[in-house]
Amino acid sequence: MPEQAPNLVRSPQPAVDMRGIVKRFPGVVACDHVNLTVGAGEIMALLGENGAGKSTLMSVLCGLYRPDAGEIWLYRNGSPQRADIRSPRDAIHLGIGMVHQHFMLVPNQTVAENIILGLERPRFLLNMHQVEREVLDLSRRYRLQVDPSAYIWQLSVGEQQRVEILKLLYRGADVLILDEPTAVLTPQEAEELGRVMRVMAGEGKAVIFITHKLDEVMAFSDRVTVLRDGKNVATLVTAQTTKTELARLMVGREVLFRVERQLVDLSCAATGQTALLSVQNVCAQNDRGLPALRNVSLEVCSGQILGIAGVAGNGQRELAEVVTGLRPVSSGRVLVRGQDLTNQSPARFIQAGVSHVPGDRLGMGLAGNLPVSDNLIMKAYRQPPLSSGPFLVSRAIGQFVQRLIRAFQVATPSPETPVRMLSGGNLQKTILAREITAGQEHDLTLLVAVHPTRGLDVGATEAVQRTLLEQRAQGAGILLISEDLDELLVLSDRIAVMFEGQIVASVDAREADVAQLGLMMAGGRGAHEQEADKDGALC
Amino acid sequence: MLTLKLEKRLVPSRSMAYLVPVISFVLALLFGAVLLTLAGANPWRTYQAMLEGAFGTPTQWAAGDFYNLTETLVKAIPLMLCGLGVSIAFRMLFWNIGAEGQLVMGGFAAGGTALWLPQLAPELPGWLYLPLMLVVGMLAGAIWALVPALLKAYLRVNEIITTLMLNYIAILWLQHLYYGPWKDPQGYGFPGTAQFVEAAWLPRLIGRVHWGLIFALVAAFVIWLVLGRTRWGYEIRLIGENVSAARYAGVNIARNIVLVAALSGGLAGLAGMAEVAGISHRLQQGLAVGYGFTAIIVAWLARLNPFGVILVSVLLAALLVGGDQIQIVMRLPASMALVLQGAILFFMLGGNIFTRYRLRLTR
Numbered sequence: 078m079p080e081q082a083p084n085l086v087r088s089p090q091p092a093v094d095m096r097g098i099v100k101r102f103p104g105v106v107a108c109d110h111v112n113l114t115v116g117a118g119e120i121m122a123l124l125g126e127n128g129a130g131k132s133t134l135m136s137v138l139c140g141l142y143r144p145d146a147g148e149i150w151l152y153r154n155g156s157p158q159r160a161d162i163r164s165p166r167d168a169i170h171l172g173i174g175m176v177h178q179h180f181m182l183v184p185n186q187t188v189a190e191n192i193i194l195g196l197e198r199p200r201f202l203l204n205m206h207q208v209e210r211e212v213l214d215l216s217r218r219y220r221l222q223v224d225p226s227a228y229i230w231q232l233s234v235g236e237q238q239r240v241e242i243l244k245l246l247y248r249g250a251d252v253l254i255l256d257e258p259t260a261v262l263t264p265q266e267a268e269e270l271g272r273v274m275r276v277m278a279g280e281g282k283a284v285i286f287i288t289h290k291l292d293e294v295m296a297f298s299d300r301v302t303v304l305r306d307g308k309n310v311a312t313l314v315t316a317q318t319t320k321t322e323l324a325r326l327m328v329g330r331e332v333l334f335r336v337e338r339q340l341v342d343l344s345c346a347a348t349g350q351t352a353l354l355s356v357q358n359v360c361a362q363n364d365r366g367l368p369a370l371r372n373v374s375l376e377v378c379s380g381q382i383l384g385i386a387g388v389a390g391n392g393q394r395e396l397a398e399v400v401t402g403l404r405p406v407s408s409g410r411v412l413v414r415g416q417d418l419t420n421q422s423p424a425r426f427i428q429a430g431v432s433h434v435p436g437d438r439l440g441m442g443l444a445g446n447l448p449v450s451d452n453l454i455m456k457a458y459r460q461p462p463l464s465s466g467p468f469l470v471s472r473a474i475g476q477f478v479q480r481l482i483r484a485f486q487v488a489t490p491s492p493e494t495p496v497r498m499l500s501g502g503n504l505q506k507t508i509l510a511r512e513i514t515a516g517q518e519h520d521l522t523l524l525v526a527v528h529p530t531r532g533l534d535v536g537a538t539e540a541v542q543r544t545l546l547e548q549r550a551q552g553a554g555i556l557l558i559s560e561d562l563d564e565l566l567v568l569s570d571r572i573a574v575m576f577e578g579q580i581v582a583s584v585d586a587r588e589a590d591v592a593q594l595g596l597m598m599a600g601g602r603g604a605h606e607q608e609a610d611k612d613g614a615l616c
Numbered sequence: 617m618l619t620l621k622l623e624k625r626l627v628p629s630r631s632m633a634y635l636v637p638v639i640s641f642v643l644a645l646l647f648g649a650v651l652l653t654l655a656g657a658n659p660w661r662t663y664q665a666m667l668e669g670a671f672g673t674p675t676q677w678a679a680g681d682f683y684n685l686t687e688t689l690v691k692a693i694p695l696m697l698c699g700l701g702v703s704i705a706f707r708m709l710f711w712n713i714g715a716e717g718q719l720v721m722g723g724f725a726a727g728g729t730a731l732w733l734p735q736l737a738p739e740l741p742g743w744l745y746l747p748l749m750l751v752v753g754m755l756a757g758a759i760w761a762l763v764p765a766l767l768k769a770y771l772r773v774n775e776i777i778t779t780l781m782l783n784y785i786a787i788l789w790l791q792h793l794y795y796g797p798w799k800d801p802q803g804y805g806f807p808g809t810a811q812f813v814e815a816a817w818l819p820r821l822i823g824r825v826h827w828g829l830i831f832a833l834v835a836a837f838v839i840w841l842v843l844g845r846t847r848w849g850y851e852i853r854l855i856g857e858n859v860s861a862a863r864y865a866g867v868n869i870a871r872n873i874v875l876v877a878a879l880s881g882g883l884a885g886l887a888g889m890a891e892v893a894g895i896s897h898r899l900q901q902g903l904a905v906g907y908g909f910t911a912i913i914v915a916w917l918a919r920l921n922p923f924g925v926i927l928v929s930v931l932l933a934a935l936l937v938g939g940d941q942i943q944i945v946m947r948l949p950a951s952m953a954l955v956l957q958g959a960i961l962f963f964m965l966g967g968n969i970f971t972r973y974r975l976r977l978t979r
Contacts, residue, residue, distance in 0.1 A: 424866030
């Protein structure tokens with residue numbers, strides 16, 4: 078596949094020119110000689126997978142990070158000037174502003190108060206009414222509807238985002254960076270945002286938005302720059318490219334490393350395999366009360382690994398929580414080993430034998446300050462021999478803990494060491510030891526594993542993957558949620574792709590194609606599209 | 617340029633855990649000495665007076681006079697019970713700052729029982745009075761803590777506000793009773809109820825030290841046992857360290873909030889029962905003197921350790937009694953005693969940071 082040279086397409090009136098930006102973090106080069114030119118009056122999409130370096134590049138532009146090499150040139154009043162951006166304050170003085178994914182607003186203050194927060198003017202007397210009038214004018218001009226005297230806590234997420242944009246416009250920003258702006262929005266709000274970006278471009282602003290959603294690139298942008306592994310892949314005029322081409326550019330690798338793996342039959346019923354987990358037409362909401370799962374149905378069979386692919390934030394976390402009892406469903410059923418556990422407590426799910434390796438190890442899977450031993454008994458402390466009546470049996474616990482540490486080779490100075498002192502790999506081994514041991518209480522283990530190798534080094538990754546395959550060989554059913562397509566292809570039997578809370582495709586891992594998966598993950602849904610949307614309407 | 621930097625320690629320092637309180641205490645005394653000198657008092661003599669006031673002198677002990685020491689213990693008992701209650705709630709990050717109100721309600725319920733039982737059930741044998749008062753007192757404290765607990769567990773209402781506010785309701789309610797409907801008709805107009813019948817007096821061990829001390833010691837042991845050796849204690853520790861992990865492990869958070877709050881309030885209620893049945897033998901002013909609030913300091917200084925609570929309670933009680941003494945012996949204003957207490961607490965609590973952080977001089 079011929080790749081286009083970076084910055085082949087140049088805009089006629091540049092506003093920002095980033096040249097050869099390099100940013101290294103310990104162990105990784107987040108940006109490797111990246112170039113980016115954005116013109117005044119242009120909407121530029123910055124496209125790439127997680128970890129491609131998009132956010133890092135933009136953090137350099139808005140002064141959060143200092144680049145290790147490279148130059149930033151700004152074109153103000155027509156003439157190029159080399160900019161030395163040392164802080165977000167410098168950036169805003171130079172007319173560059175960024176709306177972050179996590180909003181930086183004070184909930185107990187009004188919209189207008191938030192907008193002038195941190196400004197040096199007015200120096201003495203503050204005329205709030207005048208500020209509110211100015212904000213109102215701005216919001217009318219850019220079609221950013223929001224009441225300047227409303228308190229932030231009264232606003233929806235979409236409205237809060239408008240306040241963030243107004244904040245930048247009020248400060249006179251000419252270059253606006255939006256970091257995954259639609260991630261928090263409803264489809265209608267996203268469409269509205271697209272119109273706002275167009276208005277801003279029409280006023281001569283340069284708009285950069287970071288995304289990994291292809292539909293948005295196609296709908297909103299004039300040009301698109303694709304990053305992969307911290308490098309420029311291509312810069313294209315949106316009208317002259319297609320979603321398929323963008324998906325291929327974004328995901329890149331077409332040759333894949335596959336380990337030897339026995340292939341199993343796909344249907345649970347056909348081979349007489351037991352369906353350990355059965356999710357039937359489930360709808361659920363996320364923490365903000367927006368639909369996160371739309372009519373999801375799937376089955377995890379014994380001796381199989383079902384992989385869930387998808388870009389973060391498309392319902393995978395909610396799916397894991399629903400099948401472990403941590404999140405209620407609004408409709409549909411969840412069956413574990415044939416037993417209906419819909420909206421039962423997490424304790425019931427544990428009792429029914431659902432093992433869970435959560436994505437957030439220290440946030441959910443472990444209590445960091447408690448010793449390794451306390452963390453290893455989290456699932457087993459209720460039953461004998463570890464407890465007897467209301468009491469814990471310390472001798473049995475000691476033996477249990479020693480057995481797990483040895484069997485799973487958890488490298489810890491002692492069972493009494495606070496678990497947070499262990500390395501990432503050993504944290505994961507601790508969780509796996511506990512969860513797999515809990516699964517052994519039942520004939521066949523059912524394991525829900527979320528990003529099991531994220532952040533682990535090669536050795537630990539291999540150990541974790543080997544453990545999962547061993548479990549599968551012993552008849553365990555595993556629901557594997559991962560953003561790492563290579564890992565999914567190596568481990569899974571079937572792969573289902575989630576996009577915006579729906580399963581938009583499910584394929585046999587043997588026949589899966591990375592480019593195709595990448596396209597589906599990014600929302601290019603093709604034939605499934607209409608059917609899936611129809612199903613989603615059931616929620 | 618040299619700068620001082622506060623660095624987080626990887627592991628909280630063991631030696632510092634013991635050294636810091638000692639150093640802090642010494643620094644606080646030095647600081648207090650400066651203030652005392654400025655106020656024209658001899659710091660050495662003042663501290664001596666405090667110490668003797670709190671624990672007595674060898675001459676007194678030789679003569680069999682342990683009055684000062686026992687008075688310190690009398691003050692320590694409610695601190696112990698409330699401190700234990702507060703510390704178990706804090707373990708689970710349930711911020712019960714309503715021990716004062718729970719103590720008052722415990723005293724009210726136990727006192728009410730002692731006052732009205734002779735009329736309501738005259739045939740009731742006397743030995744039943746104290747057990748009944750104990751149960752009723754603990755229940756009243758528990759119920760007073762259950763209100764915020766249920767609100768938090770099921771409606772996510774911030775318990776800091778609710779527990780704090782319920783204090784004032786309890787205190788004013790009790791005042792209303794002994795100024796009004798429950799006032800002793802033969803009391804010459806003094807605010808307070810009539811004296812309880814003798815069956816409702818908690819036996820004393822030595823001086824005015826009553827059975828409350830035994831309750832506190834038993835409670836400390838039970839809490840230590842529960843926290844370290846039982847499934848319930850494990851769940852409490854898990855919730856305190858990481859609520860998400862506890863939920864993930866299948867622990868019922870709401871139920872634990874309710875149970876722990878009830879235990880916490882029950883212990884404060886027991887303190888109230890012991891105060892009225894062991895010391896005042898009536899309901900009157902002087903029950904709500906801030907034990908429930910000081911208990912919060914006790915819990916922190918003891919680092920939520922149940923035996924630590926016992927020890928710290930005695931020390932803080934000594935500070936209270938010794939502070940009273942310097943007013944009498946040294947003729948220092950009452951505010952001076954408060955300043956000294958404040959300085960000691962300030963240094964002790966502030967010093968805690970050095971167990972988790974260390975200072976580094978960097979260039």
